[in-house]
Amino acid sequence: MQCASCQFENMPGIEVCGCCGSPLGLQTLAIDVHPPRAGARTKQWRRRWSPFRSLYYKAREAGRKRWLENVEAAVLHGIPLGILIRMVIPGWAHIHLGRRRRGLLFLLPWLGLLALSLFFIYVTLNTAPISRYGGGVTLRTFGNMREGLSLGGLFLGLAFSVHFASCLSLARLQGIQTGEFFRTIGIWLIAILAVLYSLFSMFFHYVASPI
Amino acid sequence: MPRFDRLELDPSRDMPDDRGDERAELDRDEHYWLRLADSERRGLYENALRYYSRSLELDKSQVKGWLGQVQMLIALDEIVEAELWARKALDLFKNNGDLLAGRAQALCRGKDSSQASAACDAAMSQPNAAAYRWQVRGEVMIVTRSSVDRYCFDKAMQLDPDWLVPLEIAQAYLYHGYPSKALAYARQAVSKGADEAFPWYFRGVCERELDLSDAAVRSFRRVVEIVPNHTDADRQLAELNHQGWSLLRTVRRLFRR
Numbered sequence: 001m002q003c004a005s006c007q008f009e010n011m012p013g014i015e016v017c018g019c020c021g022s023p024l025g026l027q028t029l030a031i032d033v034h035p036p037r038a039g040a041r042t043k044q045w046r047r048r049w050s051p052f053r054s055l056y057y058k059a060r061e062a063g064r065k066r067w068l069e070n071v072e073a074a075v076l077h078g079i080p081l082g083i084l085i086r087m088v089i090p091g092w093a094h095i096h097l098g099r100r101r102r103g104l105l106f107l108l109p110w111l112g113l114l115a116l117s118l119f120f121i122y123v124t125l126n127t128a129p130i131s132r133y134g135g136g137v138t139l140r141t142f143g144n145m146r147e148g149l150s151l152g153g154l155f156l157g158l159a160f161s162v163h164f165a166s167c168l169s170l171a172r173l174q175g176i177q178t179g180e181f182f183r184t185i186g187i188w189l190i191a192i193l194a195v196l197y198s199l200f201s202m203f204f205h206y207v208a209s210p211i
Numbered sequence: 212m213p214r215f216d217r218l219e220l221d222p223s224r225d226m227p228d229d230r231g232d233e234r235a236e237l238d239r240d241e242h243y244w245l246r247l248a249d250s251e252r253r254g255l256y257e258n259a260l261r262y263y264s265r266s267l268e269l270d271k272s273q274v275k276g277w278l279g280q281v282q283m284l285i286a287l288d289e290i291v292e293a294e295l296w297a298r299k300a301l302d303l304f305k306n307n308g309d310l311l312a313g314r315a316q317a318l319c320r321g322k323d324s325s326q327a328s329a330a331c332d333a334a335m336s337q338p339n340a341a342a343y344r345w346q347v348r349g350e351v352m353i354v355t356r357s358s359v360d361r362y363c364f365d366k367a368m369q370l371d372p373d374w375l376v377p378l379e380i381a382q383a384y385l386y387h388g389y390p391s392k393a394l395a396y397a398r399q400a401v402s403k404g405a406d407e408a409f410p411w412y413f414r415g416v417c418e419r420e421l422d423l424s425d426a427a428v429r430s431f432r433r434v435v436e437i438v439p440n441h442t443d444a445d446r447q448l449a450e451l452n453h454q455g456w457s458l459l460r461t462v463r464r465l466f467r468r
Contacts, residue, residue: 004273
């Protein structure tokens with residue numbers, strides 16, 4: 001029995017072609033041979049939306065190429081997705097991987113630096129009215145308001161450094177060299193952390209601002 | 212002497228029955244409907260689609276019928292339906308090169324270039340690459356803005372010298388917004404099939420798209436000479452005779468590819 005698709009000569013009694021897998025008994029199959037049709041209005045509607053569809057596919061293509069491929073390349077370079085997610089808190093991924101001491105070495109200073117940052121921002125913002133009248137905690141402790149705020153920013157920057165160092169250490173643990181790390185996800189990570197710490201700063205200012 | 216030679220039977224009564232038998236036999240012949248569809252696909256796409264369906268009613272195992280349906284749906288600008296139908300046909304004829312090419316063309320017309328490229332690559336990897344597959348490859352190259360589209364189309368025309376191939380290439384160019392390139396291939400189609408109405412008609416369409424009004428009028432008049440009651444050509448001629456100067460058309464001409 002000859003296959004209609006690939007012309008392979010099959011043994012009699014076989015239902016599916018041994019070469020290409022097409023069904024051989026097509027004559028006995030109950031299939032509708034009349035294709036679905038589109039109405040004139042549907043065609044007109046589709047023609048109108050055609051440029052947008054093209055834009056959608058282009059955006060999807062660009063997105064797949066630039067963003068997803070970079071993330072996928074990072075995953076392919078040996079960092080699994082679970083580790084990538086745990087990088088949000090420094091030391092968490094280390095502890096997860098069984099490096100408890102190193103994890104705590106990153107986690108505790110990071111928490112301390114964040115607390116210091118919040119403290120200085122809080123103190124500066126809440127004692128500013130006193131300093132305006134020539135007295136108060138801020139003036140006595142740190143000189144002026146600007147100095148107090150910049151100390152808060154400095155500690156937040158140090159926390160950022162600890163966070164980035166923990167990510168770098170994690171990459172080294174996964175067998176990725178420093179140069180390769182910067183080529184693959186380093187730049188993206190710096191950008192994400194910058195956004196994250198800007199949000200931290202805004203949050204601290206919101207928490208510390210006087211009611 | 213044959214036994215019934217001397218019987219007095221009315222020959223005029225037998226004739227319609229014979230013709231009826233012949234007609235009934237033709238109605239049962241799927242190849243007859245395929246031939247009819249192939250002759251009608253030169254412009255009369257609705258009829259061709261109907262004939263392809265008729266041939267498939269008689270024999271579902273004809274890949275040519277399924278492929279013809281997909282191609283006609285594409286020609287009728289029913290892209291979503293064509294893609295769906297190509298997938299259905301591919302369920303029956305797995306990895307058939309021509310059907311894969313049909314699906315690639317539908318995806319290509321639907322602007323999904325990445326899926327179209329994948330389907331086209333799959334089609335080309337199948338043995339016995341025919342003209343249609345090269346033609347579709349060229350169309351995918353137009354969409355992906357690759358410079359090798361011309362090479363693919365040359366290959367298609369080499370494999371099939373029929374005028375329908377350059378005409379379909381011209382249609383592809385026009386669909387994707389390159390009327391000047393489309394006109395070059397429409398001219399080739401006219402040179403190959405000068406006595407056919409459809410290449411002249413399509414050449415006129417390309418010329419009209421490029422605002423070459425005088426040339427378009429000449430082409431449509433030639434269509435009317437070949438087929439006196441060509442409705443579309445008559446309509447185009449009437450529109451060309453009544454059109455005046457338009458600012459929008461002038462601006463469009465400046466940005467034409």
